[in-house]
Amino acid sequence: MSVMSETEVANRWGMSPKTLQRWRTKKRGPPYIKLGKTVRYRIEDVCAYENSQRKLPRDVTDAPSDQASSAVVPPPSPITMPPEIPKMSLPEALRRLKDGTLLR
Numbered sequence: 331m332s333v334m335s336e337t338e339v340a341n342r343w344g345m346s347p348k349t350l351q352r353w354r355t356k357k358r359g360p361p362y363i364k365l366g367k368t369v370r371y372r373i374e375d376v377c378a379y380e381n382s383q384r385k386l387p388r389d390v391t392d393a394p395s396d397q398a399s400s401a402v403v404p405p406p407s408p409i410t411m412p413p414e415i416p417k418m419s420l421p422e423a424l425r426r427l428k429d430g431t432l433l434r
Contacts, residue, residue, distance in 0.1 A: 333363065333370040342376070361409060365423045365432075375409060382406035 339360075340347040353359035354369075360379035363370045386403055418426075426432035 332373045334373055334376060336369045336371070339371050339376055365427060366420045368424065368427060370427075378407065378409045382409070 334342070336347045336350050340350055350359060350369075354362065360371055360375040362375075363372070384406075423432065
């Protein structure tokens with residue numbers, strides 16, 4: 331499983347890491363993994379969130395400008411939750427995260 335840091339996701343989307351921090355307090359954005367103070371995002375969850383935010387352009391021939399478009403947009407695919415993370419001490423979790431053995 332590949333993960334991205336908060337800074338990597340913020341750079342990918344052209345925003346500040348503070349914006350992602352604010353989103354997490356408001357339960358907005360993609361699912362995340364938090365170990366101590368370290369926040370990581372699974373690449374699959376980042377891509378799923380991006381796809382869920384996709385907007386289709388309105389065809390100007392569909393409706394007059396004073397009416398809303400009647401185009402039916404399918405609902406976004408559900409985002410799967412990350413697998414259960416085993417219980418471990420913070421130092422052990424940080425060591426495993428650093429050496430790449432966590433969440434594989």
